[in-house]
Amino acid sequence: MxxxxxxxxxxxxxxxxxxxxxxxxxxxxxxxxxGGAPRVGILRFETTRGDRLFVSLLGAAYIHILWLALFPGLALWWAFAIACVYAFCVFKWV
Amino acid sequence: MIAKQTNQKAWFMVLPVFLVVAFSAVIPLMTVVNYSFQDTFGSNQFFWVGMTWFRDLIHSERFHDAFLRQIMFSSIILAIEIPLGIAIALTMPKKGWGVPVCLISMALPLLIPWNVVGTIWQIFGRVDIGLLGHTLASLGFDYNYTQDPVAAWLTIIIMDVWHWTSLVVLLAYAGLCSIPDAYYQAAKIDGASRLAVFRYIQLPKMQRVLLIAILLRFMDSFMIYTEPFVITGGGPGNSTTFMSIDLVKMAIGQFDLGPAAAMSLIYFLVILLLSYVFYTVMSNIGEESSNGGA
Missing domain, CATH: 1.20.5 (Single alpha-helices involved in coiled-coils or other helix-helix interfaces)
Structure with a gap:
């Protein structure tokens, strides 16, 4: 192909x-x-597991872009690490 | 609490839509992502450049300016079209011969293709032959949208309001028509003022359609291309170069596919985030009002 x-x-x-x-x-x-039924987290709106994945991925994209804007010389792996922590927090508390 | 679905066969019914969306949206988007990390000089040859285009774009003044113009345009459009649309819908008759007349006149601007709307206003605003431009010039106004950025912005905003307020009107009108008479009768018995009826009955009942109106108008105004391109071509200077116009200039005019792909992705992310925030906030307000209200 x-x-x-x-x-x-x-x-x-x-x-x-x-x-x-x-x-x-x-x-x-x-x-x-x-267990994907909607729940209300710290952001005070209903999210399902799918919503939380979406919020994590969207947030990860913005974290990487912000990292590029603020620290253009540093490796992106740091942004990736922050995005992973962010995704964990979203799944746990949002 | 939503009851758990036990029959999963319905997912197969979604398969055709999934395939169509994959073919028409997901795979092209993947191609854009691939392009955004590479440089090309044509002949289908690509060179890996990593995050260079994203880094350049985020620090580029040209991108910042186009982005700010776009945000400003969408904010002005929403600030005018939503209240104006609601106000017009409130004055429209609910029965009688006036209903079809109003509905058809409201639907007319929506039926005109975007490039035709652009051409109409391009001619309408011309100082030499256009009715608007000539009249304003005769009245002593210094109006020339080809030279004055303020005039160019005003022309594009008024054109968009003319073209799209009808959509908000029709949606708001549909929301108003769905309110049962009992609500108005109860308000009358309570001696509610006109403002109170609007605030506590009409506005909450219109919330869902207004959410759709705001989302549609936001996304559409944020992606506007054809009309400003036909009217001003992004000028005078770069004063009406919105993000989509800048993107096309970059991708087709300069054939910078890599930077254009990076810009498309950032553009897409902004629309995705703002639409998600709008949707979540408005849905939350809707939920709260339906839980606590009438």
Whole structure:
């Protein structure tokens, strides 16, 4: 299969595979232990597990962009670490 | 609490939509992500540049200016169109021959294609042959949207208000029509003022349709391209170069696909975040009012 028209690279392919894996993992999680019903967290609005994943991913994108804006010389792995902590907090408390 | 669904077969019914969305939206978006990390000089040859385009874009004055213009435009549009749309919907008749007349006149601007709207206002505003431009010039106003940024902004804003307020009117009107008469009768018995009826009956009942109106108008005004492009082409100077116009200039005019892809992604993220915040906040207000109100 020729994918050159989409200009694939290893890092971008890894990125999308990880996102896909997250969706699969969320599905398996929900099937094994149902509990995705909405709850109200510290932000005072209802979220399901899917909403929390969305908020985590959207937040992660902004954390990386802010990192680039504020610390253009430093490695992005720091932003990735912050995004992971942020995602944990979202799943725990939002 | 939502009851747990036991029959999961319905998911197969969603499969065709999933495939269409994947083909028309997800895969093109993946391509944009791929482009945003690479540079190309054509011939389908790409060179990995990492985060360079994102870094450049975030620190670029051109991007900041286009972004601020876009935010300002959308804010002005929402601040005018939402209250104006509600006000017009409140004055529209609820029965009689006036209903179809009003509905059709409101729907007319929505039926005109965007580039035609742009052309209409481009000619309408011209000082030499346009009715608006010529009249203003005859009255002594120094109006020329091709040279004066304020005139260009005013023309585009008035054009957008003319084109899209009808959408808000129709949605608000639909919300108003769904309010049962019993509410008005109860308000009358209580001796509620006109303002109180609006504040405690009409506005809460319109909340859901207004959420849709705000979301649609925000997303549409934030992505506006055709009309300003036809009227001013982004000028005078760069004064009406909104993000979409700047993006097209970058992608097609300069053939900078990498930076344009990075800009598209940031543009997409901004729309995604603001729409999500709008939706969540408005839904929350709706929930609270339906729990605590009538």
């Amino acid at each position: 020729n994918l050159s028209w989409m200009a694939w690279t290893k890092p971008t392919a890894t990125f999308f595979i990880l996102i896909f894996c997250m969706l699969v993992a969320m599905t398996i999680w929900e099937m094994k232990s149902p």
